[in-house]
Amino acid sequence: MAWTREQVAARAAKELKDGFYVNLGIGIPTLVANYIPEGVDVTLQSENGLLGIGPFPYEGEADPDLINAGKQTITLLPSSSFFSSADSFAMIRGGHIDLTILGAMEVAANGDIANWTIPGKMVKGMGGAMDLVAGVKKVIVVMDHANKAGESKVLERCSLPLTGQGVVDLIITDLCVMACDKAKGGGLTLIELAPDVTLDEVKAKTAAPFTVAPELAKAA
């Protein structure tokens, strides 16, 4: 069985380490907050100017002056702090955030990511995505392995306009987990399969070359 959205989020949550400062994107990445492992204390950053995101407010207690980057109402924690947009992105671009988890439309074997525009179809803007992939120490992509047309979203090279070049460290899809060696200019390694997903299935559904981690190759 391929992983569900919730299971992809739970798998991504295993990458969180105690003491990490983390920025979560919108969509599946936001769900990661529900699966933070026991005993792991992470601080979530919201790029509109908050460090230390609390849970959603109780009914009737929402404050319009307290929202996350997805414009959802949230609450504070005792450790929270506020700052301006310029300070927020200094934090992101200055390499102070340990990990970001983002969605994507395409990811390539060389660590490129495209997740902000489809020319002629979608005019929304990149928001903070380009800053996050360029400035955060570790970049994890969570997404479906294939798009709605059934085509691989893991490619040899991206076809859509890039969000960042050579920035991705780890790809977690509904089928598998792949590591990207961005320090060496790219190269994907399959390191984990979702339960009952076979190596052959991943090979058939991936439009990029990849190597298989030794322990997985043995099992196959």
Add this chain to the structure above:
Amino acid sequence: MTQKVYDSPAAALDGLLFDGMTIMSGGFGLSGNPESLIPQIRDSGVKNLTVISNNAGADGFGLWMLLQTRQIKKMIASYVGENKLFEQQYLSGELELELNPQGTLAERIRAGGAGIPAFYTRTGVGTVVAEGKPVEEFEGQLYVRETWLRADLAIVKAWKADTAGNLVYRRTARNFNPNMATAGKVTVAEVEEIVPVGSLDPEAIHTPGIYVDRLIKSTINEKKIEKLTERKRETA
């Protein structure tokens, strides 16, 4: 000392607006928007505006009002999704759009206020954002040069001000407001409460009064929530 407190949005903007001008407007989504000053700009009829703001309002709210009246010629923003009117005007060619990464936008504004004409950042290297801009290597990494942003007028929203123009923002309604307050040739602030000097803690001022030229108490303070998200209280 110059009197900074004005008694209405119309008075606060009197003599400042002209066709073809550049206006910065604070806010992230509909949080921390200058809700009283935007309708006054609309009512003035000023046109061919270049507007710098993270977003372009949402249906019926914020800068959407100036799109509806077609007073905006060009928008500099980082995210304009969830705004049908914007999409229509952009796709039909009526509206120019310059998309900036949000951090680049914030830093360009900060640089404008600080008198720094350009800076280098890693954000956008190898993407369309860097096209036509100088790229330089520092310590083995490529960085793209971005330039400052300044405006003829900055309109910002704060929580409290004293009569000297010192501002305090509230929670995430702060966002771009303090950065924009520094980058306007003239900065007009609207606030929920104006207090006498000496009432705000000098240690806790977010925007020192030097950046604020004119000040009003908000006449509109709707604070529309875009995505109300709540959880149920567990009953014992």
